[in-house]
Amino acid sequence: MPLLIGGGVVGIVLIGLLVFLGVKALGGDDEPEAGPTTSQSTEPTGEPSNGGENNGSLGNATGQAKTATEKLQGDGYQCSDLFNTGQGAHRGCFKYDGPTAAEAIFQFQPDGTIIGVKLLSTNRENVNNAGVTFDSALQAIGNDTFGGSEVKKIQDAVKTGQKSQKVGSTWGEFELSHSGDRLELSGGKSGSDSFDLPRKSFDTTAEQLVAALKAKNYVCTTSCSKKVGKYGTQRVYSYGTKGEGLRSVEVSASGEPEDVKKAFPAAVNDAFGAIKGEDIAALKAYLQAHSDGKAYSAYVAGWRVNIIADKDDTYARSEIEIEYESFYV
Structure with missing residues (x-):
């Protein structure tokens, strides 16, 4: 099933488990951090041990x-x-x-x-x-x-x-x-402070995304959606402070399995065609590399990415979540 994202082609057949992983919360400074800091530390030094932004990969550990x-x-x-x-x-x-x-x-x-x-x-x-x-x-x-x-x-x-x-x-x-x-x-x-996390955002604001989706005949309230088949829906939900870049994006389609096959790639294409930012290329690359029909979660370019789905003979739901991470202990 070809999945078009902003001109690219990503084949994603999601067969797996619907589960929401992670907790959304704001934290950190207004600009993304280069790496970890704590309340007792100065600005971080050094580069990530894998040589750059992490794209579903591991650095060093002992x-x-x-x-x-x-x-x-x-x-x-x-x-x-x-x-x-x-x-x-x-x-x-x-x-x-x-x-x-x-x-x-x-x-x-x-x-x-x-x-x-x-x-x-x-x-x-x-x-x-x-x-x-x-x-x-x-x-x-x-x-x-x-x-x-x-x-x-x-x-x-x-x-x-x-x-x-x-x-x-x-x-x-x-x-x-x-x-x-x-x-x-x-x-x-005890006696240790957790590291601050990078606070990520896209260049596109919620208002800009809504305008782009309305132009494609989405109905937008708390999210933007279109009807799919007899009872299904394709949906784009985003979060961002008014006038600021988006902090999270969720794209999904639900309904009869055959309807979802068509609606989900269309919804992803509509959303990612409107969202701009320096991390878009890395996110597309990760999705393309993980298009084998399995469920995945990983950190990509400082974002949490979840590829999740729920499917049976009469109902299907496919979803991609891209969100900033939070960590409170």
């Missing part, structure tokens, strides 16, 4: 970070760096396995010491299966980073089934939430 990455990769996770400089790094590892989706995000210092962790596991069919995936990621990162006895404290807390609770440890304090079909854990190492 110690705890290297061990955690290798264990997660061995368990089927795909890992990439949001940034990786001489001052520190922010790494995300993502996994799709049938109805289960999981992510393990962590920040680490140049010597590999992990200073912040966020784990998330969801399973829309069976939360117990989400728990198994969660526990595997917890051990992959925690046994070497927190220590086995501290991992057990978290495991015991999960067993209580409480919706939200704090878990203290010798490493730091964790926030555990257990609701519906998902398990989530976040925590920061």
Whole structure:
């Protein structure tokens, strides 16, 4: 299925899992940062260890970070760096396995010491299966980073089934939430501050995108949409402060599978044909390189990119999300 994006051709057949990964929140300075800073540090020095903007790739890692990455990769996770400089790094590892989706995000210092962790596991069919995936990621990162006895404290807390609770440890304090079909854990190492993240934006404003989509007969309210087939919709949603560049873009199509095959590439073409910015080429390249019909999440040119979908014999939904990352521990 050819997918046209701003004159390029990207073949994407999404067969996988609908799951929203990540939490949208504003943070950082008005201009994108070159790399990590903390409330106690100066401007970062050094270039990313992969020689430039990260496009779904990994930089260097030693110690705890290297061990955690290798264990997660061995368990089927795909890992990439949001940034990786001489001052520190922010790494995300993502996994799709049938109805289960999981992510393990962590920040680490140049010597590999992990200073912040966020784990998330969801399973829309069976939360117990989400728990198994969660526990595997917890051990992959925690046994070497927190220590086995501290991992057990978290495991015991999960067993209580409480919706939200704090878990203290010798490493730091964790926030555990257990609701519906998902398990989530976040925590920061005592005495360490998490790195600030680059605050990304496109050159195009929300107002400019809406104007371009209205010219293509979209109806725009909180999002811009067109009807597809009998009951489907192709939709473009964006977020950005009024008069400023877009911070996130979501493009989707839903309805009968045959309708979605036509509507989704049209919606992506309409959106990306109107959005301008220095990262567009890198984003197109990533989408083209990951057009094998699988679900993916990665950091590309400082953005979080999710390729996700939901499909059965009578209903399909395909979506691409491009958003700035947030990390609160």
